[in-house]
Amino acid sequence: MDWTSAQLRALVELTRRGTITAVAEALGYTPGGVSQQIAALEKATGMQLLRRVGRRVELTDAGATLALHAGRILTTEAEAVEALERTRNEISGTLRIGLFATAAAEILPPALRRIREVHPGVTVRSRDMDVDEVYDAVVGGSVDLALGLDYPDVPIPRDPSLRVRELFRERFSLAVPAGTMPGRWRVSLAAAGEHGWILPSVGSYYGRAVLTACRRAGFEPQVLHEVTDTAATLALVESGVGVSVVTDLMLRLRPSRLDVLELTETMERHIVVVFRSFAEDRPTVAALVDVLRACADRPPPGADDA
Template sequence: MEWTSAQLRSLVELTRRGTVTAVAKALGYTPGGVSQQIAALEKSTGMVLLRRVGRRVELTDAGMTLASHAERILATEAEAVEALERTRTEVSGTLRVGLFTTAAAEILPPALRRAREVHPGLTVRSRDMDVDDVYDAVAGGTVDLALGLDYPDVPIPRDPSLCVLPLARERFSLAVPAGAMPGRRTASLAQVREEGWILPSADSYYGRAVLTVCRRAGFEPRVLHEVTDTAATLALVETGVGVSLVTDLMLRLRASRLDVVALRETVERHIVVVFRSFAEHRPTVAALVDVLRSTAFDRTAAPPQPLPSRSAADPSAEADSRS
């Protein structure tokens, strides 16, 4: 029997995600491409690995058996890459990095500049993804490491196969329409309980974190606009249709004419780097993690500051980006 890593990874991802469409999104393939990988694997093994159940697919007994071995095969391949890297006298090779948009705009660029200076043999290929998907992407081997977020109020479940290291801690402030709270430097969440809110879906970790802290303050936020995109959120606050929570990095994604008021409550998010535990001593991973930790701290150490006001029509305003 012969198979490729891509075929095995497609099979493993099906056990995690349940649909060909979800696997395609996770691996950066088309749904047809995933189906072709599985079909080739079935031809190689001479076994039926999938069966369709309504709109979903599920693995047959043979598929489940091969998937369990496939995880070990892929892990062994990754360990072999790590062992080969350790035989080199300098850090060199290619790393696949997953990241959410704030990280793509503010954290990765200075890290890449620094990495080129100290590790010219290191090549980084990055991939933008939903921030809630980065943990699964690392666990599944889609990327070698990823930049992600964690919320103390709604911690993301820890996979024992993953190592999660903090890069920076950000405290949330209130973003309110300009002039809505004149002269006020601090406010509690309860003081905006009657306002309309602009928040991501309650199914997201960020949305759940905000719901949690609002409930702790004694109210249920009245969500008028369910928005994932950070720049769109800032634009909506700017037009006066609601309030939201922001961090310093989020504010940098779009210069907006709004007011930022410090929260009396401590509401935080942690920027983290995620990689598989057995890759901790892989030279390329260790090198990029070191660079990320130093440059991310430099980038986020300053307290949150609002950007100079700029109208939404300003042509120099940056493009919208997801949080």
């Protein structure tokens, strides 16, 4: 049948995410664009693949059957790309990488400079996305690999089809409005127990990791401002409305007038690169992973080597 990979991927993502809007966010399309992909797929198959249930959509039996096979088709296609790359005398090709804000600002640029130097035939296309979505994006094939985060206190579930390579680790510190704790440079999390907090939603891995650490320190953080954006968090701390935890990479996103205090507890996050297991020997993927790991051997000031 005359269908495209983009159409099949839209259908597969719909089985993962449940709504047209969520699929659009995952694939970088508009909701109308996703609907057009599905409509074109229905025309190609001559069958109804979706039905509306109130404001939601669900797969028909035909849609569910095709989605199952579509996942296999997309995997086979990716394996074919890998096999073709291995027949070339030089490492060349296009890679799609997913990344979160800190990675986009601090980690990817030096890696891109290096990959151009050592493998000029490799083209890298990047997509900014929610850090909690990068694992699903790799599994679904919307990106070839991704830079992500993992938290020892709240480990992200490991899909057996993925490979996760740690690049380096960062310890968290406590960010407080300037002058809030004069004369102190090292404190326990419990010292901030009476302050208002600025944190992401507890539905995020980051939010749950901070909540777990605070509970272990003996208090429940009073979240006054639920914020995902790091730069906005730093701005709010600077304005004096609350405290938060930060890493050195996070601090580099926005110069801020605030106090950063070392924590007595070890609270950290791991910067990782994620790719599908069958792509481990794909030349372009292996080359970019090697470059990322080499750059991680020289992490930004304050980051601990993994």
